[in-house]
Amino acid sequence: MTDATQGPPRGAGALEKREARLAFILLAPTFAIVALVVALPLIMNFWISVKPVMLADLRPAEATINERVRADDTVAPGETFEIVYTLRNTSPNLPVGRAGFTDAIPAGVTLDLTDDRCALADGTLTCAVGRLEPRARERFEIVATATEAIDDPEERYEATEPAAQGRGQNALLTFNFSLENFTRVVNSPEFWSVLWTSIVYAIFGTGGALLLGLFAALLLNNAFKGRAFLRGLFLFPYVAPVIAVAYTWITLLDPNSGTLNAILMQMGAVSEPVNFLGQRTAFTFSVFGFSIDFPMALTTVIVFEAWRYFPLSFLFILARMQSINTDMYEAAEIDGATPFQQFWYLSLPQLAAILAILFLLRYIWTFNKFDDIFLLTGGAAGTRTLTVDVYEQAIGLGNIGAGAAVAVVVFVALLLFSLVFFRFTPKEG
Amino acid sequence: MSTLASSPSSGPGSAVKQRPAPGGFGLASGTTAALIAGPVFGALFMIVFGVTLALFSGEPARPQVGASALAGLAAALVLVFTGAMSAPLRRAVVAGAFFAVLMVLSLGAPFGLALTASPLWQLAGLAVLVGLTMQTLWLCLADTPAGRLRRYDFEVALIRILKGVGYIVFTVFVVLPFYVMVMTSFKSQASLLANPLDFSIDLNSDLVSSYTTLFTEFNFGTYILNSAIVSVGTVFLTLFFAVPGAYTIARLRFRGRDAFANSVLLIYMVPAIVLVLPLYAVFSQLGLRNSIVGLLIVYPATTIPVALYMLQGYFRGLPAEMEEAGLMDGLSRLGVIAKITLPLSLPALASVSLYVFMIAWNEFLFAFMFLDDPSIFTLPRGVASLNSSELPRELMMAGAVIATVPIMVIFLWLERFMVRGLAAGAVKG
Numbered sequence: 106m107t108d109a110t111q112g113p114p115r116g117a118g119a120l121e122k123r124e125a126r127l128a129f130i131l132l133a134p135t136f137a138i139v140a141l142v143v144a145l146p147l148i149m150n151f152w153i154s155v156k157p158v159m160l161a162d163l164r165p166a167e168a169t170i171n172e173r174v175r176a177d178d179t180v181a182p183g184e185t186f187e188i189v190y191t192l193r194n195t196s197p198n199l200p201v202g203r204a205g206f207t208d209a210i211p212a213g214v215t216l217d218l219t220d221d222r223c224a225l226a227d228g229t230l231t232c233a234v235g236r237l238e239p240r241a242r243e244r245f246e247i248v249a250t251a252t253e254a255i256d257d258p259e260e261r262y263e264a265t266e267p268a269a270q271g272r273g274q275n276a277l278l279t280f281n282f283s284l285e286n287f288t289r290v291v292n293s294p295e296f297w298s299v300l301w302t303s304i305v306y307a308i309f310g311t312g313g314a315l316l317l318g319l320f321a322a323l324l325l326n327n328a329f330k331g332r333a334f335l336r337g338l339f340l341f342p343y344v345a346p347v348i349a350v351a352y353t354w355i356t357l358l359d360p361n362s363g364t365l366n367a368i369l370m371q372m373g374a375v376s377e378p379v380n381f382l383g384q385r386t387a388f389t390f391s392v393f394g395f396s397i398d399f400p401m402a403l404t405t406v407i408v409f410e411a412w413r414y415f416p417l418s419f420l421f422i423l424a425r426m427q428s429i430n431t432d433m434y435e436a437a438e439i440d441g442a443t444p445f446q447q448f449w450y451l452s453l454p455q456l457a458a459i460l461a462i463l464f465l466l467r468y469i470w471t472f473n474k475f476d477d478i479f480l481l482t483g484g485a486a487g488t489r490t491l492t493v494d495v496y497e498q499a500i501g502l503g504n505i506g507a508g509a510a511v512a513v514v515v516f517v518a519l520l521l522f523s524l525v526f527f528r529f530t531p532k533e534g
Numbered sequence: 535m536s537t538l539a540s541s542p543s544s545g546p547g548s549a550v551k552q553r554p555a556p557g558g559f560g561l562a563s564g565t566t567a568a569l570i571a572g573p574v575f576g577a578l579f580m581i582v583f584g585v586t587l588a589l590f591s592g593e594p595a596r597p598q599v600g601a602s603a604l605a606g607l608a609a610a611l612v613l614v615f616t617g618a619m620s621a622p623l624r625r626a627v628v629a630g631a632f633f634a635v636l637m638v639l640s641l642g643a644p645f646g647l648a649l650t651a652s653p654l655w656q657l658a659g660l661a662v663l664v665g666l667t668m669q670t671l672w673l674c675l676a677d678t679p680a681g682r683l684r685r686y687d688f689e690v691a692l693i694r695i696l697k698g699v700g701y702i703v704f705t706v707f708v709v710l711p712f713y714v715m716v717m718t719s720f721k722s723q724a725s726l727l728a729n730p731l732d733f734s735i736d737l738n739s740d741l742v743s744s745y746t747t748l749f750t751e752f753n754f755g756t757y758i759l760n761s762a763i764v765s766v767g768t769v770f771l772t773l774f775f776a777v778p779g780a781y782t783i784a785r786l787r788f789r790g791r792d793a794f795a796n797s798v799l800l801i802y803m804v805p806a807i808v809l810v811l812p813l814y815a816v817f818s819q820l821g822l823r824n825s826i827v828g829l830l831i832v833y834p835a836t837t838i839p840v841a842l843y844m845l846q847g848y849f850r851g852l853p854a855e856m857e858e859a860g861l862m863d864g865l866s867r868l869g870v871i872a873k874i875t876l877p878l879s880l881p882a883l884a885s886v887s888l889y890v891f892m893i894a895w896n897e898f899l900f901a902f903m904f905l906d907d908p909s910i911f912t913l914p915r916g917v918a919s920l921n922s923s924e925l926p927r928e929l930m931m932a933g934a935v936i937a938t939v940p941i942m943v944i945f946l947w948l949e950r951f952m953v954r955g956l957a958a959g960a961v962k963g
Contacts, residue, residue, distance in 0.1 A: 121787065127867055128788040131778040135838055138775060142813070142835030143801050149812035163818050277815060324700045335701075337949055338708055344945045344952075345712075346896040348914045349934035353715040356927055359730075362723075364714050367730035368585055371596055412707065420953065443689045473805035476898045480918075492807045499811050500903075512808045519805065 150516070154509035155282045157198075161503060166196030166273030168237055170206040172266075176258040180251045185217075186258060190245040192269060194237040199279075204243075204271035205233035211261055214249040223247070237271060286510035290498070295489070300514075303490040306407060307472040311464055313411030314471075318418025319460070325419075326426050336423075343416040351480035354409055358382055381405045385487040402486035406478050410471060418463050425459045426452070465526040469519060491515045562688035564678040568610035571674050571695045575667055576606020576632070578702055583663045584645055585731075589717075591655040592734035596646030601639035602663075608635040610671050614680040621676075629668040636664075670698050712938075719744050719935050723926035744932035752929075753908060754936055757916035761895060761937075764829050764912055768894035769887045771834040772841045776886070779838070780845035781871050785857070795846070802839040806899050814903055824906050832900050837890045844889075848882035849875060884951040888944065892952070895941050913937040 171193070176186030190208070194201045208230045210216065216225055223232040223245065234243050255261060290296060321339055325332055342350060357365050360378040369375045379387065379401070387401035429452065437447050475492040478484060484493035491511055499508025577599050584597025609632035616624050636644050643649070644663070645656055674694040678687070717733040718726065720741045725732065735741065748754040782788075783795050813832060817823035822831065852875065860870045876883070901915040911919065917933040945952050 124786050125788040128782045128786040128791075131782040131786075132794065135775045135779040135842065138831075138835050139798075139801055139838060142832055143804055143809060146809045146812035146816070147804060149816070150808055153812060153815065163815055275819075320700060321704060324697055324704065335705070336953075337946060339704065340945070340953070341708055341712060341942070344892065344941060345938045346898070346914055346917075346934075346941065348896075348898050348917050349715065349938045350711060352917065352921065352930050352934050353711045356718055356931060357711055357714045359927075362726045362730045362927065364589075364710075364730050364733075368588075371585075371588065371594070371731065372581070372599065373596075412711075441686070443686045444693050445689050469803065473807065475805075475807045480898070492805070495807050495811070505811060505815065509811050512811060515805060516808050519803070523803070 147516075150509050150512050153277065153506055154286055154513045155284065156277065156279070156506050157281070157283055157285050158277060158506045159197075159503050160499065160505045162196070162199065163277070163505070166194060166199035166201050166239070168201045168204040168206070168269040168271035168273070169193050169195055170208075170267045170269035172208065172263055174259045174262045176255075178257060180255045180258050182251055182253055185248055185250045188247045188249055188262060190232070190247070190267060191242055192232075192234065192237065192245070193242040194239055194271075194273075196239050196273065198239045199273060200239055201237040201271040201273045203233070203235065204237035204269070205231065206267050206269045207231045208267035209265040210249075211265065213253045213255055213261075214251055217248040217250065220245055220247065233270075286504075286506040287513075290507055290510045290514070295494075298487075299489050299491055299494050300518075302403065302488065303472060303492070303518075306403065306410070306478070306488075306490055307468050309407045310410030310414070310471045310474075311467045313407060314414040314467065315418045315460065315464055317411055317415035318420075318422055318463075319456075321415060321419040322422040322426055325423060339419055340416045342413045347413070347476045348480060350413060351409070351477060354481065355382065358405065382482050383486055400487055402482055402488045406481050406488050409481060410474070410477060413477065414467065414471075418467070421459055421463055422456060425456055429455050469522055469526070472522065473515065473519065491518070562685055563682045564614040564675070564680045564691070565611070567678055567683075567688065567691040567695065568614045568675060568680070569607065570692070571671060571698075572607035572610030573603040574606070574695065574699060575670050575674075576609070577603040578699065579606075579663055579667050579670070580644075582702060582706060583659050583666075587645055587655055587659040588731045589713075589733040591652040592729065592732035593645075593647055593651050593655070594729070594731070598636075598640035598644055598646055601636055601644065602667075604639055605632045605634075605636035606667055606671070608632065609668065610675060611680075613671055613675050614678055617679050624676075625668060625672060628671065629664050632667055633660075633664050674698060715931050715934050715938070719928050719932035721928055723928060726927065744926075744928045745936070747929060748932055748936065752916070752920070752933075753911075754913075754916060754933065756909060757911050757913045758936070758940075760826065760910055761913040764826060764833065765891050765894040767830050768833040768837060769890050771830065772837045772890045773883065773887065775834065775838050776841035776845055777876070777883075778871070780842045781849055781875060783842070784846040784849035785854070786867075798839045798842050802843070806836065810899060810903055813900075817904065823904050824910070825904075826910055828904055829900060829912070832904075833894050833897060837893055841886045841890060844886050845879070845882060848879055852878055881951065881954075884948070885954040888948055888952045891944070892941060 169192070171191040173189045173191075174186065175189060177184075180186055190206065192204060192206055194204065205222075210225065210228055210230050212228070216230065218225060220232070222234055223230060225231075230247070232245055237243065249262075251258075325336055325339075357363055358381040360366055360380045360383070363378075365381075366375070366378040370378065382402050382405055384401040386398040389396050389398050391397065433451055434447060437451055442450070473492060474490075475496065478488050478490055478493050479496065482488045484490070484497055489497070491514060495508050495511045495515065497508075498511055499505045580597050580599050580602035584595055584599075587593070587597075588595035609628045612631040613624070613628045616627060619627065640646075644660060647656060649656070674691060678691045683691070713733075720735065721733070722739075722743075740746075783791060783798075814823065817828050822828035856878075857870050857874055860874045861867075865873060896914065897912075898914045898918070901912045902918055905911055905915045908916075908919070913933075914937060917930065917937050920930045920933045
């Protein structure tokens with residue numbers, strides 16, 4: 106769109122055309138790399154999700170050839186011996202087209218070519234079988250008659266390596282579609298609990314980070330000595346590499362040698378070590394007659410999430426607080442509003458928009474988070490979210506199609522959230 | 535300036551003296567504030583310094599939290615009921631009350647240790663505990679009389695207490711994991727299992743043995759180099775693509791500009807876990823998977839959108855007149871970018887570069903999925919390879935320290951730019 110306020114004359118003048126061409130040239134590289142590394146894989150992910158492919162299928166199907174010579178140690182002229190070739194398709198579910206092999210036959214024998222799949226020309230044996238089904242094998246037994254005395258025929262004939270031929274299909278490029286991945290994923294007994302875990306993790310992780318961020322911003326809103334130092338310190342959890350802090354938490358929370366358990370035991374707060382990251386349920390409590398299992402590991406990863414990402418909310422909320430006009434507070438002061446009233450009736454409404462935006466964006470990103478839970482628990486003990494399930498299906502179980510199907514579920518959920526959220530997001534004034 | 539707590543007139547002393555409190559006792563009284571503040575700070579400081587003492591000295595301290603809470607209560611009550619005394623005398627009386635009650639209730643062993651065990655550490659811990667508790671109570675309650683308070687003054691006191699608790703809890707919450715990370719890397723697995731609370735530094739042992747092992751046997755020197763190459767390379771590639779792109783979106787007029795600018799942000803929301811499987815499949819076929827080049831394709835593609843977004847916002851804020859003057863004087867557009875726009879944008883370029891560097895340095899998922907060959911591991915991938923039950927914990931923590939220190943040094947050194955970058959790009963992470 107041409108921007109009307111900057112008002113070039115309508116219609117494409119030469120200058121305007123030149124500018125558009127320059128714009129195209131400058132944007133093309135960015136467009137290309139983003140299309141190649143983001144847009145294309147996104148589409149490919151949909152493609153993979155409707156194909157029954159395993160991780161092992163990523164290598165195209167190949168034919169392999171094996172040669173064995175069955176002969177005595179020495180063969181006299183006129184004696185016969187057998188050369189056995191085995192041509193195999195190692196792929197469990199893809200055929201190999203135009204399969205066959207060639208092998209150079211050293212001098213000193215005549216071959217008895219009764220097998221009509223094979224032919225000999227210029228000392229090279231060529232055999233072709235056409236299509237080789239998955240896991241199929243073809244055997245070729247070729248009888249050779251020695252024309253001279255041969256010492257150790259095995260060594261002589263196996264020394265020339267046979268070469269297998271054949272065009273294997275790439276599992277990803279077939280037009281073989283099915284919804285099997287999706288039915289398998291959705292019908293698995295764990296799917297709904299995994300989805301639920303993702304949502305709970307995202308809501309409480311985001312909410313926790315936001316609350317901590319709000320509290321931290323309130324602490325540092327007034328100028329005092331050491332504020333800059335504390336602000337830097339509060340950003341540490343986010344700036345450090347996720348793998349370093351995740352492993353540190355594992356060390357800290359370890360039931361046997363962890364510092365936190367040792368502190369709690371020393372204080373007499375717990376009588377035996379708590380397995381923070383390895384325990385699905387720590388205890389059961391009841392509310393209004395419902396008994397609820399307290400999800401220990403899930404709570405721990407949520408606390409970690411809040412710890413690691415509160416700095417972001419903190420930065421945003423602090424920036425917004427610093428920009429609030431102080432006249433309002435002076436007026437409220439004169440009218441006798443107490444500090445809590447000032448916070449509740451003046452500050453909070455001013456912060457509502459930024460809090461809502463932060464919650465929505467961070468909710469989406471927490472929902473997409475993979476590293477944290479993967480590193481802390483690997484998805485064990487009731488902490489498996491959809492993103493960890495993508496990895497588990499694709500790499501852990503080797504079913505890349507099912508993994509891609511879960512990734513599609515993640516993506517669709519993300520789209521739904523975005524649609525709902527951006528509809529109701531307040532506009533920052 | 536202020537959203538919570540201290541209004542301009544409510545520094546210690548002034549608010550209360552201006553508005554004499556009504557007589558009698560009620561819920562909103564100085565006594566109530568003392569009843570809250572005393573036990574809370576007494577217990578909190580005892581936990582913090584008791585545990586610190588245990589960690590520093592290696593003694594099996596058992597902090598007497600209950601005794602300290604009651605001592606804090608006594609001190610706080612003394613404080614609110616001695617408003618008429620002179621300040622130094624009042625401080626001495628408060629500290630004395632705390633010390634006396636603490637010693638009596640804990641039977642002379644406030645940290646649960648015999649007096650002969652590390653007496654210097656105990657003495658220092660006790661001095662800090664008494665001093666800080668007295669000072670904190672003083673800051674919270676010095677101008678709060680025992681009797682009934684106006685709601686305003688009561689809330690001021692309450693907020694001071696809340697903030698005091700906030701500073702302590704937040705600092706401990708943020709610092710504890712990093713402290714454990716560093717100290718564990720200096721210890722040995724055996725001594726940690728024997729006493730997980732003993733983080734005392736034994737100068738006679740080889741403190742840096744874990745680090746020497748990592749650099750001599752685990753190639754961490756190479757990992758640092760690889761990480762540096764990947765991160766710096768990502769920064770340059772990102773800027774190379776994003777600067778012209780951002781300038782185009784900010785300044786040039788062409789059809790589809792707004793659509794392009796918005797789609798950049800949408801791409802930014804696509805989660806990495808959805809992209810990783812297709813990229814894994816394609817890069818495996820192309821031989822790019824297990825290579826630095828592969829990472830140098832993926833990382834910039836994920837950082838270009840955010841860099842583009844941050845930079846175009848900055849470019850828009852620059853005065854267009856200077857660029858127009860440059861054009862009039864015969865510079866080409868590219869000349870304008872190089873000679874006018876970029877020199878003016880150095881702060882923004884620094885922020886973007888640091889943010890991108892941090893993302894690339896900390897990136898885990900792609901490095902973990904793509905790299906198999908230890909000679910091209912990046913630091914996060916290298917640290918991940920230390921997570922094995924056969925390797926001692928302190929190696930893992932030393933690896934975490936090695937991965938964390940460079941990014942922390944850069945962060946502290948260039949915090950100004952880094953914070954701006956975080957604030958601009960921080961919706962994702």
